Amino acid sequence: MGGMGPAPKPEGARRRRNATVAMTPLPPEGRKGRPPKWPLPDDVVLTARRDSALRKADELELALLEPDLKGRAKVAAEKKADAAREAALILTKQLEAQQQIEGELWRDLWKTPQAVMWDQLRWTREVAQYVRWKSRAEAGDLDAAKEARQLGDRLGLTPLSMLRLRWKIADADEGTATPRGRRTAAGTRRQRPDDPRATLHVVE
Template identity: 65%
Template sequence: MAGMGPAPKPADQRRRRNATLALTPLPAEGRAGDPPRWPLLDDVTTVTRRDMAARAADDAELALLEPDLKGRAKANAQRKADASQAEATILQAQLEAQQRVEAELWTELWATPQAVQWERMGWTREVAQYVRWKCRAESGDLDAGKEARQLGDRLGLTPLAMLRLRWEVVGGEPETSAQQPGARRPSSRSTQARRRLKVVDNDEKGSG
């Protein structure tokens, strides 16, 4: 009939313009259990620099054994040996410190609500790469900080990133639950992880 417009679509063909995608719920208490096994090798760059410094120190020590090496030449060789040995020692200490920090952050991250989704999607190596870049960033590497922020967004480590991924933390414990029999309390590891993530979020906002 003229002026009446097109006939309405059948109900199964209609679509609400304001319809939204469903959010993926994540448990507020975080992921339970031990973290996955660490999947990455030791920092190859630091390991290589340490090994090269150690070899240079060994070569310098051998040079000091030459009977013809005397005076200023011997003093220079000794300084070279000492400098190379000091560099190797520093790099070894840095490597050990990095391993400790990586292990700590790795454990904390796998106790977060986001870790439940990481496990579902098999994002073990992606999380490990974030941990490595984040640890380098905390030691002052600005380029590593940029990489860590990008990976953090992909992993949903900020509220905005979670919104983009359509993730939602649900099931938070009421304030009065401590008085309810059988109420589940968040683990100390999960609480510590959430505190760490707040620090990470604030750091990234401050550096952005």
């Protein structure tokens, strides 16, 4: 019969078409407890450069003690020794600053909502690698900044990457993921749309 149009789809087919992939809600207050133990050694490259600079400075200092070193040759040797000491000091300070940044960033990251999932997935070393690259980036290393952005994206540290991982910050009355994989009620009060706790927690 004309004018009737196609028959409606079965109810089950409509439900499947409209189905969405479930999101894993994360606690808005973040992960509780102490951070995991730092798993990486000191920066191998920076440590090697510092040690090499210290050895060179020591060698030049000893050369200054030679009794035959006089005049212009001694002045030149003193300049080289001063430059070597300065280089060694700069590398030492760089390594100390990097270690401080790593420690602070490591502690901060393990307080985020995303850290609950890192616990479940055992991503401790992956987070540490991000911290290592991020600390270098904050010291001005542009290549390290690129690596940090890529790793941060894999760890869910941007809104887009959280969406890809199917993670979201929970509403007050939603169950949330826990370090042991259980889901717990986050509360009974529903958040208002303008509640700041309903926004994504992102670490740059």
